[in-house]
Amino acid sequence: MAVARKFSDQLDAFCQMAARMADLHNAEAILFLTERPTEWDKLQAAVGDHALIVAADSEDVLAGSEDAQFDTVVLSVPDLPVYEQLTEALLEAVADEHLAPGAPVVAVYSGFESDTIDSLSLIRLGEHLGRLTIRDLKQLGAKVPTETLKSVVDLAVSIGREGREGKPVGTLMVVGDHRKTLTFCKPMGFDPVRGYPVSERMLSDGKVREGVKEIAQMDGAFVVSAKGTVVAACQHVSAPPAELSISKGLGARHWAAAEITRATSAVAVAVSESNGTVRVFLNGEVVLRIEPFRRAMKWKDFENEPPPATPAEKERDKDKDKEKDKEKEPEKAE
Numbered sequence: 325m326a327v328a329r330k331f332s333d334q335l336d337a338f339c340q341m342a343a344r345m346a347d348l349h350n351a352e353a354i355l356f357l358t359e360r361p362t363e364w365d366k367l368q369a370a371v372g373d374h375a376l377i378v379a380a381d382s383e384d385v386l387a388g389s390e391d392a393q394f395d396t397v398v399l400s401v402p403d404l405p406v407y408e409q410l411t412e413a414l415l416e417a418v419a420d421e422h423l424a425p426g427a428p429v430v431a432v433y434s435g436f437e438s439d440t441i442d443s444l445s446l447i448r449l450g451e452h453l454g455r456l457t458i459r460d461l462k463q464l465g466a467k468v469p470t471e472t473l474k475s476v477v478d479l480a481v482s483i484g485r486e487g488r489e490g491k492p493v494g495t496l497m498v499v500g501d502h503r504k505t506l507t508f509c510k511p512m513g514f515d516p517v518r519g520y521p522v523s524e525r526m527l528s529d530g531k532v533r534e535g536v537k538e539i540a541q542m543d544g545a546f547v548v549s550a551k552g553t554v555v556a557a558c559q560h561v562s563a564p565p566a567e568l569s570i571s572k573g574l575g576a577r578h579w580a581a582a583e584i585t586r587a588t589s590a591v592a593v594a595v596s597e598s599n600g601t602v603r604v605f606l607n608g609e610v611v612l613r614i615e616p617f618r619r620a621m622k623w624k625d626f627e628n629e630p631p632p633a634t635p636a637e638k639e640r641d642k643d644k645d646k647e648k649d650k651e652k653e654p655e656k657a658e
């Protein structure tokens with residue numbers, strides 16, 4: 325378990341300043357991003373009546389805060405740079421309805437030196453960053469429990485955003501009405517989840533979610549039950565063609581998503597490999613579209629070798645050599 329941080333005078337001073345700043349700017353909450361647990365009651369007291377959100381990389385860090393009044397957020401992507409951790413924490417807080425999209429927030433965090441609370445920021449989470457809220461999902465009116473839908477959409481968003489090992493990844497997940505969905509599916513080669521007990525295929529399990537990210541690199545779709553069990557993977561989905569009004573620019577994966585949701589009461593969640601956009605389909609239509617706010621960085625080797633010369637450059641070099649030779653000639657004559 326992470327070693328607790330003493331609630332030092334410096335920490336107390338930062339929290340009090342955050343509270344004053346929150347008063348001044350009508351902030352909706354104070355966000356405390358921490359690498360270690362602390363004396364939670366003192367933290368709560370230091371920010372006064374302001375709503376407090378505590379964010380951390382793992383449940384461990386939040387240990388002992390179960391009875392506290394404040395909301396907590398566990399970041400889904402560990403080891404991000406601090407500014408991205410702040411954004412992620414705010415997005416999660418919006419998704420869990422602890423914060424309204426666009427709300428001003430004062431953040432207290434280690435910005436300069438790790439493990440030292442040394443920074444204070446006033447952040448206004450732009451509407452453009454506001455992600456899907458649970459309310460949006462409920463409004464879809466899908467016959468899939470919101471919890472299952474939320475975990476599939478969260479997973480799809482992180483696949484679209486992170487890709488795998490620096491490469492973009494696209495995939496398709498068909499959720500709910502799985503028995504009927506399976507009648508429209510054919511395995512594309514081996515099904516990697518086949519033969520595993522149900523307890524090892526639950527999306528609520530972090531290891532299963534990691535496994536899904538790995539399998540997502542392969543061709544085909546996942547079929548997920550309404551309860552959140554991965555029923556099949558690497559499936560070719562082919563429902564009868566229907567009159568659909570989705571964009572002609574979308575390819576086979578997205579058409580398959582639209583068609584299966586017309587033929588069944590399932591919800592399909594497609595991640596586009598080309599840009600990481602997540603689209604949620606219901607009854608043959610796109611009902612939600614979520615743009616990735618950050619995609620995996622692609623590092624390229626620095627090119628030390630100059631590129632080979634073009635024919636025109638070679639000609640120019642020859643002319644230069646001739647001129648140099650001419651310049652040298654008079655010297656020879658002397």
Ligand SMILES: Nc1ncnc2c1ncn2[C@@H]1O[C@H](COP(=O)(O)OP(=O)(O)OP(=O)(O)O)[C@@H](O)[C@H]1O
Nearest residue numbers: 494543544545560561575576577578580596597598
């Ligand atoms: N009917 C289908 N069922 C399951 N997977 C499919 C289906 N059709 C295509 N795919 C998967 O989608 C991949 C991309 O296909 P395509 O480029 O036509 O789709 P797309 O809709 O343009 O998606 P993207 O935006 O990711 O490129 C295929 O390589 C295949 O793995």
